[in-house]
Amino acid sequence: MLQLVLFNLFNGLIIGAFYVLVSLGLSMILNLSNVINFAHGNFLALGGYLAYVLIPYIGFWPSLLVAPLLTGVVGYLIEITMISRIYGRDPIYSLLLTFGLAFMLQDATRYIWGVNGLPLTVPDNLSAPLSQTYFFLNAYRLFLVGIVIVAVLGLFAFLRYSRMGMRIRAGILDLDTVSALGINVRRLRSLNFAFGIFLAGLAGVLAGGQIGLNPNMGDSLLLPSFVAIIVGGMGSLVGTLLGGLTIGVAAALTAVVWPAASDVVVYVIMAIVLLVRPRGFLGEEGMQ
Amino acid sequence: MLEVSNVTKTFGSLVAVREVSLTVERGELRAIIGPNGAGKTTFFNLISGFFPPTKGRIIFDGQDVTNLPVPGRVKRGMARTFQITEVFPELPVRENVRIAVEVGAGYALRPRLSATERSGVNRAIDELLERTRITAKAHRLVGELAHGDQRIAEIAMALALKPRLLLLDEPTAGMGEQETFEIAGLIRRLHREENYSIVLVEHDMRLVFHLADRITVLAEGALLADGTPSDIAANPDVQAAYLGHAA
Amino acid sequence: MSGLLKSPPGDRHRLPVLALVWMILLLCPFWIPYIGGYTSLGTRILVLGLAAMSLNFLIGFTGIVSFGHAAYFGLGVYGCGLILRYVTGSTPLGLVAGMLLGGLAGTAVGALITKRRGIYFAMVTIAFQQIFYFIAYKWNGLTGGFDGLRGFTRANLDLGFTTINIINNDYAFYYFVLFVFAIAVGIMGLVLRSPFGRTLLAIRENERRARFLGINIERHIWLAFTLSAFFISIAGGLYALLNNFADPSSLYTDLSGELVIMCVLGGIRVFWGPLLGAALYVVLQDYISSHTVNWMFFVGLIFVVVVMFFPRGLLGMLRRRSEA
Numbered sequence: 001m002l003q004l005v006l007f008n009l010f011n012g013l014i015i016g017a018f019y020v021l022v023s024l025g026l027s028m029i030l031n032l033s034n035v036i037n038f039a040h041g042n043f044l045a046l047g048g049y050l051a052y053v054l055i056p057y058i059g060f061w062p063s064l065l066v067a068p069l070l071t072g073v074v075g076y077l078i079e080i081t082m083i084s085r086i087y088g089r090d091p092i093y094s095l096l097l098t099f100g101l102a103f104m105l106q107d108a109t110r111y112i113w114g115v116n117g118l119p120l121t122v123p124d125n126l127s128a129p130l131s132q133t134y135f136f137l138n139a140y141r142l143f144l145v146g147i148v149i150v151a152v153l154g155l156f157a158f159l160r161y162s163r164m165g166m167r168i169r170a171g172i173l174d175l176d177t178v179s180a181l182g183i184n185v186r187r188l189r190s191l192n193f194a195f196g197i198f199l200a201g202l203a204g205v206l207a208g209g210q211i212g213l214n215p216n217m218g219d220s221l222l223l224p225s226f227v228a229i230i231v232g233g234m235g236s237l238v239g240t241l242l243g244g245l246t247i248g249v250a251a252a253l254t255a256v257v258w259p260a261a262s263d264v265v266v267y268v269i270m271a272i273v274l275l276v277r278p279r280g281f282l283g284e285e286g287m288q
Numbered sequence: 289m290l291e292v293s294n295v296t297k298t299f300g301s302l303v304a305v306r307e308v309s310l311t312v313e314r315g316e317l318r319a320i321i322g323p324n325g326a327g328k329t330t331f332f333n334l335i336s337g338f339f340p341p342t343k344g345r346i347i348f349d350g351q352d353v354t355n356l357p358v359p360g361r362v363k364r365g366m367a368r369t370f371q372i373t374e375v376f377p378e379l380p381v382r383e384n385v386r387i388a389v390e391v392g393a394g395y396a397l398r399p400r401l402s403a404t405e406r407s408g409v410n411r412a413i414d415e416l417l418e419r420t421r422i423t424a425k426a427h428r429l430v431g432e433l434a435h436g437d438q439r440i441a442e443i444a445m446a447l448a449l450k451p452r453l454l455l456l457d458e459p460t461a462g463m464g465e466q467e468t469f470e471i472a473g474l475i476r477r478l479h480r481e482e483n484y485s486i487v488l489v490e491h492d493m494r495l496v497f498h499l500a501d502r503i504t505v506l507a508e509g510a511l512l513a514d515g516t517p518s519d520i521a522a523n524p525d526v527q528a529a530y531l532g533h534a535a
Numbered sequence: 536m537s538g539l540l541k542s543p544p545g546d547r548h549r550l551p552v553l554a555l556v557w558m559i560l561l562l563c564p565f566w567i568p569y570i571g572g573y574t575s576l577g578t579r580i581l582v583l584g585l586a587a588m589s590l591n592f593l594i595g596f597t598g599i600v601s602f603g604h605a606a607y608f609g610l611g612v613y614g615c616g617l618i619l620r621y622v623t624g625s626t627p628l629g630l631v632a633g634m635l636l637g638g639l640a641g642t643a644v645g646a647l648i649t650k651r652r653g654i655y656f657a658m659v660t661i662a663f664q665q666i667f668y669f670i671a672y673k674w675n676g677l678t679g680g681f682d683g684l685r686g687f688t689r690a691n692l693d694l695g696f697t698t699i700n701i702i703n704n705d706y707a708f709y710y711f712v713l714f715v716f717a718i719a720v721g722i723m724g725l726v727l728r729s730p731f732g733r734t735l736l737a738i739r740e741n742e743r744r745a746r747f748l749g750i751n752i753e754r755h756i757w758l759a760f761t762l763s764a765f766f767i768s769i770a771g772g773l774y775a776l777l778n779n780f781a782d783p784s785s786l787y788t789d790l791s792g793e794l795v796i797m798c799v800l801g802g803i804r805v806f807w808g809p810l811l812g813a814a815l816y817v818v819l820q821d822y823i824s825s826h827t828v829n830w831m832f833f834v835g836l837i838f839v840v841v842v843m844f845f846p847r848g849l850l851g852m853l854r855r856r857s858e859a
Contacts, residue, residue, distance in 0.1 A: 034654055036661075038792075086842060091654040092600045093842050096799060099792040100838025107832035223788070226662050234655055260673045267666040274647045274659070336747070362749030374747070376740035378804075387737045391748045395730040396755070442744075449748065 016248020023225035025196035041218025042105035047201025048208035068201030075197025120208035233283025295344030322506035365452035377431025388448035436467030587809030589766035595803035598739025603664030609786020611771020616781035633772030641764020683782030802848030
């Protein structure tokens with residue numbers, strides 16, 4: 001039993017780590033651009049497929065960085081050509097736009113790489129199991145958690161210490177003032193969008209190594225990531241981080257006792273949080 | 289009528305309003321003035337219930353309304369306008385006023401009105417449009433009207449709530465000469481002929497000294513002076529902090 | 536023709552517009568074959584049109600965007616299907632059950648989310664939709680899970696003195712759906728023209744002004760959300776009757792998005808806009824999916840093109856042109 005609980009707990013951490021990567025990107029975009037990016041899961045898949053293409057040429061390790069970067073570039077291009085044009089309009093338009101983009105990206109992925117799943121090969125030394133008793137502790141999964149931790153620390157350091165990161169944080173708090181200070185808000189939003197997409201791409205490569213590639217691979221991560229943002233509190237990236245881990249672990253532990261409910265429990269947590277603490281774990285009072 | 293005692297409002301570490309008190313008598317027109325950043329609008333928002341004060345009490349008509357949300361205050365007889373006109377831009381003037389009349393009459397949740405009720409509403413709308421002299425533009429969309437007319441429509445909506453205290457936040461902000469003149473005329477009529485109690489925040493000094501019974505001066509969030517227009521004009525502190533400032 | 540297409544609060548052209556719309560709908564089975572359609576396509580458009588109009592009650596007339604309204608539509612589908620499958624073979628009871636299931640769920644969810652606005656409101660509605668989706672998807676024993684709920688059919692209408700055959704007679708079923716549609720849309724129109732309906736317009740136009748008129752914004756948004764959920768779950772019930780089938784895709788995000796695009800395609804500020812939007816969308820989607828396996832790409836493209844180039848929708852553009 002203990003082993004089962006540990007197994008699920010660790011699974012929860014893994015899933016939670018994916019939720020964290022996806023929801024941090026979504027959250028950055030939501031906070032600065034006021035856009036819900038429905039296509040986020042499709043960018044994730046794109047990241048995985050780009051790595052699939054790159055690995056034969058440049059190997060796994062460089063691909064781990066290059067594929068997400070390329071995904072970020074694609075995101076950047078889509079932002080400047082389409083999404084940036086609907087800033088300031090009724091939220092209904094940004095919702096529909098990214099919703100349509102999600103359809104297009106998903107179908108394009110399917111068209112290019114096929115409906116059936118593809119494997120993403122990871123280096124041998126990463127796929128070996130580390131322990132007989134705790135068979136679930138293979139190197140890849142530890143590596144995955146490690147990468148996510150590095151990425152998250154990197155992100156927070158970037159937001160705290162770099163000039164651009166500070167501008168992004170200031171923009172989240174008060175875009176008008178940032179704009180009045182002569183900072184190019186439009187460019188800031190585009191780059192911020194690209195950062196969010198980079199994180200999605202990274203999640204895609206990691207997920208591909210874990211479960212393989214398919215065109216819908218991001219779908220199951222997208223909606224729980226919304227929940228992570230809501231539960232963590234709108235406007236707070238640390239909140240999003242906590243939210244992602246919480247729901248990942250909660251879903252995994254529920255799977256021990258009642259597997260059928262493990263998907264629903266995420267949303268039940270959300271309902272409870274909305275009822276008891278509507279602004280979420282770390283949400284700002286005014287942010288709704 | 290209105291008794292504000294020692295209200296303070298802080299936002300984080302910023303003290304926007306510090307220990308301000310004020311008493312408005314029935315039928316009085318009170319102007320609140322002060323240099324930019326004096327906390328006038330914050331103070332005004334405290335009175336109208338936009339947000340609750342951090343400290344202090346607000347008594348309206350003998351009842352404590354300090355933490356009462358907006359709908360409750362409106363029900364007790366407070367109505368306000370905004371510095372940046374707040375109307376329903378895509379609806380005609382008449383529909384703007386109709387909504388205000390219906391809500392004011394307590395019909396907000398009604399699925400339908402009886403014929404008598406409906407004609408009562410229509411009479412009230414006609415009368416309000418007449419009183420504010422905007423009947424001629426009743427069928428225009430408010431969003432298409434000139435600034436001054438939008439403001440008048442907004443005042444008509446406030447009047448539709450049959451308030452006992454009218455709160456006007458910079459009623460002539462951004463208006464031209466002619467518009468200011470018209471709005472000042474409307475405020476004077478409401479005050480002198482219809483006996484409304486009015487509190488207004490205003491930048492236009494001519495208007496303030498012309499209309500107000502009493503003037504409250506705020507500076508840096510605190511009460512600087514309170515008195516009749518001639519008291520205030522003669523007050524050296526006010527001249528130093530405000531009039532000198534403006535000159 | 537200024538105002539010809541205007542929504543409530545109406546004007547002098549309201550009656551001609553109503554007459555025109557109802558003529559088109561009443562005669563639909565007779566003209567639709569001439570443009571290459573068939574009666575049950577008309578029925579489908581009517582059902583989805585009612586769903587989109589119910590959603591637009593919120594989007595267009597209260598100014599609040601729900602992006603998770605398929606939840607209440609889908610609960611209407613399942614409510615109706617489950618009653619027919621397990622309890623009684625009565626079509627009207629099925630509809631009532633669907634309406635109650637979806638409507639009450641909407642009432643409960645609405646109570647939790649009225650403090651949120653804009654994009655955040657949309658996000659929470661999306662998330663709540665997932666609860667109902669997973670319940671339908673996972674509760675295999677009751678709902679048939681992923682494969683959907685089968686084994687029920689709509690029953691003929693027993694009026695006491697006669698029985699109307701809606702099982703095999705497409706015409707009869709169309710008129711039955713039109714009857715229900717008329718009642719729902721009629722009530723919707725009356726609500727929008729009532730003092731309560733005007734408070735919703737007030738919230739859409741300017742929430743701050745509405746609040747300072749003394750309107751209890753949260754309560755009114757909650758009521759609007761609730762009414763909208765009841766209306767859309769009636770459409771859901773009709774959808775179950777139309778297909779004799781209920782499956783989880785009827786409460787999935789994709790359908791929510793499609794309902795929103797129907798509203799925008801027709802014009803959200805126009806009462807009948809979403810009905811036209813539904814017709815356009817259904818026809819376009821049918822056409823695309825019969826011509827290419829990559830229909831998803833092109834459906835996505837419709838979304839993008841509408842948002843970028845036709846944000847006012849068809850009727851919205853006509854109305855604007857006629858006013859210019």
